[in-house]
Amino acid sequence: SGCDTQTVVNNNGSTEYGLFQINNKIWCRDNHIPHSRNICGISCDKFLDDDLTDDLMCVKKILDNV
Template sequence: RGGSPSVAAPRSPLRSARWSGFRCHHWTASSSRSGPKRKEEWICTIFHSSGYDTQTIVKNNGKTEYGLFQINNKMWCRDNQILPSRNICGISCNKFLDDDLTDDVMCAKKILDSEGIDYWLAHKPLCSEKLEQWLCEEL
């Protein structure tokens, strides 16, 4: 489930910069009934799950978690490690390692609708209060 609560800072400033623009202007978590109440809650959770690095892979309790949203191969995507995977999102896990976040966001929204934001283990201890540092700057 959702990766470890602490992940190192982003490996590449460029990756972080790309995600920074996306995170503040394109993500509409409010469209998910069980999503975070505020955008900054979501931004904090993703930072602590993957460090905003789309190429993050984490082995966790017999599962492998992929990409920005740390989506696992047991339930949500398929790879050659766990057969059969439930593959609820109907996608190869490797698609979560590229910089096209469209399919990542679609799957993350399915997870939010099914499991809620606490699927990501970083959320409750690190991102449920005192979120001022995660506010987006308005242009």
């Protein structure tokens, strides 16, 4: 995504959001996949702003689950 926090990439039926390209099937919730696992407990659009605090909290959860 470069350094653009507003990047949204559609990929094989799912969407990646923000600087860290956090996926909506597992990590966050959006209107495209209503039954997301939403492990980070957050709306995907929160990853599109300049506040990286919530992004980094989710990235930590992702790394803890890998």
